[in-house]
Amino acid sequence: MKITVFSGSHKGREGNTLLMVTEFLKGAGEAGAETELIILAEKKIGYCKGLFECWLKTPGRCSIRDDMDELLPLFLASDVVVFACPVYFDNVPALMKTFVDRLTPLLYPHFEEVEKGEYGHVKRFDKVPDLAVISNCGLPGQSNFQVQSLFFRRLARSLHTEVIAEVYRDEGEIFRGKDNMLLKPLLSKYRKLLRSAGRELVERQVISEKLREALEKPIVPPSIYIKFGNEEWDRLIKENKLA
Ligand SMILES: Cc1cc2nc3c(=O)[nH]c(=O)nc-3n(C[C@H](O)[C@H](O)[C@H](O)COP(=O)(O)O)c2cc1C
Secondary structure (H helix, E strand, O other): EEEEEEOOOOOHHOOOHHHHHHHHHHHHOOOOOOEEEHHHHHHHOOOOOOHHHHOOOOOOOOOOOOOHHHHHHHHHHHOOOOOOOEEEEOOOOHHHHHHOOOOOHEEEEEEEEEEOEEEEEEOOOOOOOOOEEEEEOOOOOOHHHHHHHHHHHHHHOOOOOEEEEOOOOOOOOHHHOOOOOOOOOOOOOHHHHHHHHHHHHHOOOOOHHHHHEEEHHOOOOOHHHHHHHHHHHHHHHHHHOOO
């Protein structure tokens, strides 16, 4: 099984998203998957021009020459594609949206009824990978992922595939405390869960309900996260004023 992660944090390799992806891929690799990680921030990906040239002038190929020339074939050659990113104003960051918009050549322009009362575009390629999502956000609460979850499910519908797993970490700024003595054991436990998620996805093509519940449990109670988080913001504000 080939799993490709397209990681869309604007912070590239420095982000909290990558900590999650790294553990997930370790688990997937242990279970025998071939894995590849693409950091979108390191790629040149222009905005879709909105001209439908990939449908009308160069069918199945975008008219823009940039790194999507390699990324689209990689997308199609994967059995599972993982979209990884943080939450930005409840939604996906612009980098991820830019990448997603450039997936348009995967479809034909023609409309069809995909299920009763739901319409979409005809698919151009027979084999489309299953999708999975890994995301984190700064606030406490799983409701912060409502828009993203719907976005990726609608994307899967548009691309004629399905979302087979979603891993959402609220309180994502907790990863910044990875050297804190009290947080270390809690984060190490969470990292193990992420590795199990990677393994389960390869072995069963789903993440069990039990593991999903464990992955979504707050790492620390929201009141504690808010208190220490705000203290950390005050410290950083002070530090930056002094600099
Ligand atoms: C522009 C911007 C918008 C954000 N919007 C939200 C938000 O709506 N909800 C939330 O919980 N966190 C939000 N965050 C916090 C990020 O999701 C959080 O810091 C995350 O851990 C960043 O992941 P990264 O380090 O991989 O980039 C936002 C961060 C930025 C920079």
